[in-house]
Amino acid sequence: MVTVITYGTFDLFHFGHVRLLKRLQSLGDRLVIGCSTDEFNNLKGKKTVVPYAHRREILLSCRYVSDVFPEDNWEQKREDIIREKADIFGMGHDWTGKFDDLSDLVKVVYLPRTEGISTTEIKDFMRGAQASTSLISAGSDEQIDRIAVAGHRSA
Structure with a gap:
């Protein structure tokens, strides 16, 4: 079983999110998501509209998503990859190069984001x-x- 892992805030869930999740899920059998908590977003200087618990519920209702866990900090990714037994780490192309250091654990891929929506x-x-x-x-x-x-x- 191939597990794909990704991270994001997923605030104001829209068709761009759906398309990204669909492409990520197509890379494997199982897609797990680290969804940024409200507290972590505050540390990053991001203000969310939808609270974490609701964003998690929305993600879990998406047919492409197998599981969602909280992303509390930047440093947790290595532990998450090991815990989830991830094979592929996928992010939007705007993060290209930022997670290449994880390639000793997983295959790192950067996918194009959906144009015309953010x-x-x-x-x-x-x-x-x-x-x-x-x-x-x-x-x-x-x-x-x-x-x-x-x-x-x-x-």
């Missing part, structure tokens, strides 16, 4: 939508539709 883009879009809330609340239905269409085109 959690950062979603958060930025929502910040912009929140900033125009007063405009929307004062507008007609027709004005609201124009704002929504314009926002969608810029995303």
Whole structure:
């Protein structure tokens, strides 16, 4: 049985996450995920929208995922790889080279991310939508539709 391991925050779960998980799972028989805890994200300076327990539940509901465990720190990866008996360590290509030191334990692969979608883009879009809330609340239905269409085109 080939086990694939990956890590991430998986906040605001979207189709880019699904596609990455599907590609990772296709590399083996079992996909396990280290999901960054809220505390670890705080240490990294990242603010999540969805709490860890909910992100874990969402990941476990995905048919490509076999198990999810908490990622509490950067240093735990070696122990996780050994505990999970992982054969492949996979991450998005934006991490290329950063985990090559693990290649003495596992095959390290970096997969392309899905173009046109990212959690950062979603958060930025929502910040912009929140900033125009007063405009929307004062507008007609027709004005609201124009704002929504314009926002969608810029995303």
